[in-house]
Amino acid sequence: MRIILAPMEGLADVHLRRLITAQGGFDWVVSEFIRVLDHTYPDKVFYSICPELLQGGHTASGTPVRVQLLGNHIEAMASNARRAVELGSHGLDINFGCPSKTVNRHRGGAVLLKEPETLYEVVRAVRDALPKSVVVSAKMRLGFDDTALMLDNAAAIEAAGADELTVHARTRLQGYAPPAHWEELGRIREHIRIPLIANGDIWSVDDYHRCVAAAGTADIMLGRGAVRLPTLARQIRANQPMETPWSSIGILLNSFWQEISVALTPKDCVGRVKQWVNYLRQIHPEAEALWRAIREERSAQNVNALLAAIVQ
Numbered sequence: 001m002r003i004i005l006a007p008m009e010g011l012a013d014v015h016l017r018r019l020i021t022a023q024g025g026f027d028w029v030v031s032e033f034i035r036v037l038d039h040t041y042p043d044k045v046f047y048s049i050c051p052e053l054l055q056g057g058h059t060a061s062g063t064p065v066r067v068q069l070l071g072n073h074i075e076a077m078a079s080n081a082r083r084a085v086e087l088g089s090h091g092l093d094i095n096f097g098c099p100s101k102t103v104n105r106h107r108g109g110a111v112l113l114k115e116p117e118t119l120y121e122v123v124r125a126v127r128d129a130l131p132k133s134v135v136v137s138a139k140m141r142l143g144f145d146d147t148a149l150m151l152d153n154a155a156a157i158e159a160a161g162a163d164e165l166t167v168h169a170r171t172r173l174q175g176y177a178p179p180a181h182w183e184e185l186g187r188i189r190e191h192i193r194i195p196l197i198a199n200g201d202i203w204s205v206d207d208y209h210r211c212v213a214a215a216g217t218a219d220i221m222l223g224r225g226a227v228r229l230p231t232l233a234r235q236i237r238a239n240q241p242m243e244t245p246w247s248s249i250g251i252l253l254n255s256f257w258q259e260i261s262v263a264l265t266p267k268d269c270v271g272r273v274k275q276w277v278n279y280l281r282q283i284h285p286e287a288e289a290l291w292r293a294i295r296e297e298r299s300a301q302n303v304n305a306l307l308a309a310i311v312q
């Protein structure tokens with residue numbers, strides 16, 4: 001079993017990655033994507049998206065971080081992949097799943113699922129740019145509008161030399177609407193030999209079991225499930241749901257607040273905490289009350305007081 005913390009642009013930044021991986025259970029984490037155009041980025045771009053590169057490519061709790069690139073420019077994908085790895089990325093991930101209209105309009109992310117040969121070229125270029133010992137992985141959805149090219153896409157990624165494939169079990173058209181189609185992952189599993197990492201809508205230990213049974217792989221990637229329940233990976237490893245007292249979530253929230261307070265503007269800090277509490281309230285009843293109190297709040301001082309009150 002391998003458990004990976006998913007890339008989540010604008011949500012799982014360096015701060016949340018540190019807190020969630022510190023709860024234990026994760027083998028590695030994938031960074032938010034770096035959108036590659038036609039040139040090699042200066043180092044500061046890699047450091048700003050993935051500050052863990054400044055500390056050996058690990059989160060503060062020691063979990064390896066893998067940089068994710070998004071784009072279709074063969075030479076630039078190769079050169080940026082090389083640079084990311086030189087700077088300390090543990091492997092290199094390629095994003096073929098992003099549903100953003102802007103990104104797709106520029107032929108990046110999920111739109112490339114219409115072109116298996118482009119997937120092949122991009123993966124091949126990145127593979128050839130890196131030493132054999134460096135893991136190259138790709139992340140895709142089931143397709144763009146439908147699953148017609150799903151198996152061709154997976155096969156193209158494997159044939160190009162990827163070491164692992166993560167699949168978010170929805171098409172681009174399906175967005176994030178439940179359910180995730182884990183049974184489609186089972187079809188991919190039978191079609192490729194490289195490890196398959198199943199992703200999408202794993203919110204509990206029970207979901208884990210149902211997902212692996214359908215997908216035929218024990219390797220999973222957790223996204224929003226780990227944001228609303230940071231101990232989810234640990235629970236899955238222990239094969240046991242566990243109580244998560246609100247006070248322990250309160251400690252995490254306060255730790256998050258302290259950390260972002262020195263890194264972000266007060267306005268951004270308030271926004272980030274609201275974003276996380278909005279996820280937490282899906283399963284923690286106490287978070288609903290906190291959400292009602294901070295939903296309209298703009299003052300960082302007041303948010304600070306509300307968070308401090310949880311742990312008093």
Ligand SMILES: Cc1cc2nc3c(=O)[nH]c(=O)nc-3n(C[C@H](O)[C@H](O)[C@H](O)COP(=O)(O)O)c2cc1C
Nearest residue numbers: 006007008009011032033095168200201222223224
């Ligand atoms: C806010 C947000 C940002 C995301 N950003 C990325 C990203 O940068 N790269 C990527 O490959 N997937 C991204 N995803 C997709 C997730 O990695 C994951 O595939 C998806 O959320 C389904 O998994 P889950 O149900 O466990 O959350 C993002 C998802 C969310 C909700």
